[in-house]
Amino acid sequence: MLLRIEDVDLGRARPALEASIRADLSWLGLDWDEEVRPQRGRTYEPWLELLREQTYACTCTRAVLARTGGRYVGTCRDAGHPEGAIRLRLAEAPVHVVDRRWGRRVVDPATFGDPVLRRRDGVFTYPLAVVADDLADGVTEVVRGADLLEYTGVQIRLWQAFGATPPTYLHTPVLLGLDGRKLSKSHKSTEVASLRAAGVAPEVIWSRLLPVLGIEGIDTLAAAVGSFRPMAGVLGPVTVGADDLPPTP
Secondary structure: EEOOOOOOOOOOOHHHHHHHHHHHHHHHHHOOOEEEOOOOOOOOOOOHHHHHHHHEOOOOOOOHHHHOOOOOOOOOOOOOOOOEEEEEEEOOOEEEEHHHHHHHEEEEHOOOOOOOOOOOOOOOOOOHHHHHHHHHHOOOEEEEEEOOOHHHOOOOOOOOOOOOOOOOEEEEEEOOOOOEEEEOOOOHHHHHHHHHHOOOOHHHHHHHHHHHHHHOOOOOOHHHHOOOOOOOOOOEEOOHHHHHHHOOO
16 A cells, blocks of 8 residues: 655645645554655656657637536647647547446546646646556555546546556445535544544544445454455445544543
């Protein structure tokens, strides 16, 4: 297991958040084997150069994208612009995604449009950075939320563009707040740091989350590892609130 701070967009990076990530992971019992270089310490220009023949410049603004509901429809594919945001020209064919939890799925990357690899302001984007980093770091397995399951088709296309074999994927259920939105920083009461400060023990959190993965009667991550089965548990999103995680007496 690798720890990589994904802060390619330095304008949004915060040292306090980085420290919080490490503290939260350690408190939950999630140990990493190696910490690799953060994205702020990497260069992505050589990776983009490898894709030169498969990319093109795009000058579409947000106003232009708004006319098509925010979806990019290939407006600049054949325009030959000398500069602009750099997009990857996706192959026009469905992608077979094999997930260890969801099984085999056929997705159409065109649903998302050609991804931007470098913004007009010169900032490299997450889609390029994460694939380049996974290649450089030797990542062989990716575990993440099911909200990214369909987008995996785009990332597989990027792996293929580099002539590389994609890692295996496992997409877990997404946790939703009581408002129906994915848990995020806006749900202060269910942030790990907030729960820790409120006196909630790690065992309480695991006892609520592990059954979602089909692991019953276990309240520590160490004990759960041997019982994990990728196909067990629920597939759909799970709604949780602060009341689901009472503080330890």
